[in-house]
Amino acid sequence: xxxxxxxxxxxxxxxxxxxxxxxxxxxxxxxxxxxxxxxxxxxxxxxxxxxxxxxxxxxxxxxxxxxxxxxxxxxxxxxxxxxxxxxxxxxxxxxxxxxxxxxxxxxxxxxxxxxxxxxxxxxxxxxxxxxxxxxxxxxxxxxxxxxxxxxxxxxxxxxxxxxxxxxxxxxxxxxxxxxxxxxxxxxxxxxxxxxxxxxxxxxxxxxxxxxxxxxxxxxxxxxxxxxxxxxxxxxxxxxxxxxxxxxxxxxxxxxxxxxxxxxxxxxxxxxxxxxxxxxxxxxxxxxxxxxxxxxxxxxxxxxxxxxxxxxxxxxxxxxxx
Numbered sequence: 242x243x244x245x246x247x248x249x250x251x252x253x254x255x256x257x258x259x260x261x262x263x264x265x266x267x268x269x270x271x272x273x274x275x276x277x278x279x280x281x282x283x284x285x286x287x288x289x290x291x292x293x294x295x296x297x298x299x300x301x302x303x304x305x306x307x308x309x310x311x312x313x314x315x316x317x318x319x320x321x322x323x324x325x326x327x328x329x330x331x332x333x334x335x336x337x338x339x340x341x342x343x344x345x346x347x348x349x350x351x352x353x354x355x356x357x358x359x360x361x362x363x364x365x366x367x368x369x370x371x372x373x374x375x376x377x378x379x380x381x382x383x384x385x386x387x388x389x390x391x392x393x394x395x396x397x398x399x400x401x402x403x404x405x406x407x408x409x410x411x412x413x414x415x416x417x418x419x420x421x422x423x424x425x426x427x428x429x430x431x432x433x434x435x436x437x438x439x440x441x442x443x444x445x446x447x448x449x450x451x452x453x454x455x456x457x458x459x460x461x462x463x464x465x466x467x468x469x470x471x472x473x474x475x476x477x478x479x480x481x482x483x484x485x486x487x488x489x490x491x492x493x494x495x496x497x498x499x500x501x502x503x504x505x506x507x508x509x510x511x512x513x514x515x516x517x518x519x520x521x522x523x524x525x526x527x528x529x530x531x532x533x534x535x536x537x538x539x540x541x542x543x544x545x546x547x548x549x550x551x552x553x554x555x556x557x558x559x560x561x562x
Contacts, residue, residue, distance in 0.1 A: 242271040244319040244443070249276070251321045253284050257328035262287045263304040268294025273318070298410035298417040301393075308400060311335075315394045319443045326439040330397040333435060337376055340402040340429040346395045346440035363390045363442055365434065378430050383481070387488050391422040395440045398425065411467040416460045420467045423485065427477060458504070461496040462511050465489040483530050486523060490516075490533055491551060498544030509540040532558040 252262055264287060266274045274291060281287040290303050301315060312334055316322060326344065334342045346363035349356050360366060367388050372381070382389070393410075402408075406428045411420040426432075468485055472478040493512055500508045519533050536554040538547055 242269075242273050242276060245273055245276050248316060248318050248321050249280050251324055252316065253280070253286070254324050255322075255327050256325050257331055260286060260327060261308065261310055263308060264289050265300040265304050266291045267296070267300040268292065296412060296414065296417070298412040301410050301417075305400075305403070311400060312397050313400050313403065314397050317394055317442075320394065321441045321443075323439040323441075327397070329437065329439065330435060333433060334397055334399065337431065337433055339376070339397075339431045339433050340399050341425060341432045342397045342435055343389065343432070344395050344435045344437055344439040346390070346442050347438050349441050349443050350445045351443070358441070360438075363392065363395055363440070364438070365390070365436065368434065373434050373436060376431050376433050378432065379427050382426065382432075383484065386423070386426050386484060389422075389426070391419055392442075393418045393421055394442070402429065411464065413460045413463045413467070414458060416464050419464045419489075420471060423468055424471055427475075427481060458496075458500065459508060459511055461489075461493040462508075462515050465493055465515060482523060483525070486519060486533070490519060494536070494538065494547050494551060495544060497538065497540065497542060498547045505540060530558070534558070 249262075249264075262284070264277045264281075266277055266289065274289075277287070277289045281289050288307065290307070292300070292303060304315075305313060312331060314327060314330070330342045330344060333339065343365070345360075345365045347358040348361040348363060349358050351357070369385055369388060372385075398408075403425070406424070408421060408424045408428070410417045468489060469478070472481055472485065493515060497505070497509060497512060516533065516536070523531070524534060525531055532551075532555040535557040536550060538550055542550070
């Protein structure tokens with residue numbers, strides 16, 4: 242409730258007026274629903290859906306199910322956007338018949354009531370320059386897919402494209418948009434970058450899903466299995482297996498060094514099953530790609546030691562040691 246009005250104000254004041262604003266109250270226990278209803282009384286473009294708490298994925302799916310617009314965008318309720326954001330993204334998306342358009346985002350932290358903006362990963366600074374000022378496709382980005390921001394909220398998606406390819410969020414506690422991102426990028430035929438900062442992502446909100454430490458978090462492992470299942474069902478596992486294993490095994494390993502001590506044993510047990518699964522099912526004939534065959538770790542390795550072990554495994558793999 243402390244951030245919701247700021248978020249709603251920038252949306253209802255968008256320069257693009259012909260929009261529907263779908264607000265999902267996912268079982269909030271504060272005054273969020275009351276605020277949504279107050280705004281809905283004043284703006285007939287607002288649709289309020291009140292549901293039992295089910296998590297971010299179920300909330301977004303509830304909104305997607307009732308959306309009627311040509312394009313769909315997502316805004317987290319503690320974030321805010323430039324009032325020109327959707328006019329600019331919609332205009333370019335219509336003009337170029339895009340499946341996905343992407344804008345740059347500021348990472349924002351609040352300190353003593355002052356918002357500090359920084360140009361982190363979501364600023365698009367890691368995206369190769371060859372993708373700017375042109376329409377590109379899924380085939381163009383196979384090796385660079387993870388240089389793009391994996392979040393859904395800095396993008397505008399064509400609704401028909403999402404529905405045709407059954408693109409959805411994974412129902413997990415955090416990282417639910419990893420599957421959505423990967424799936425959309427392996428199907429999109431027309432993608433374009435709008436090199437403007439239009440979204441403001443709040444990073445340090447107290448009690449956000451990303452900052453809760455006292456809940457067991459197997460999301461990094463669940464993301465791997467979720468994407469693997471999607472690739473197998475779509476018949477694309479052989480095409481993308483090296484790309485996706487490189488990214489999501491690395492992420493799952495890193496979490497060994499991040500998970501709190503109370504849940505570390507549980508996480509490591511599930512990770513051991515994952516690495517065994519990968520070594521059994523993904524030993525490519527080209528041994529120079531199977532760095533996971535050279536990787537080993539212990540439950541008590543810290544984050545930096547794990548990163549070093551990943552690096553050494555890749556070195557050993559490349560030299561066939």
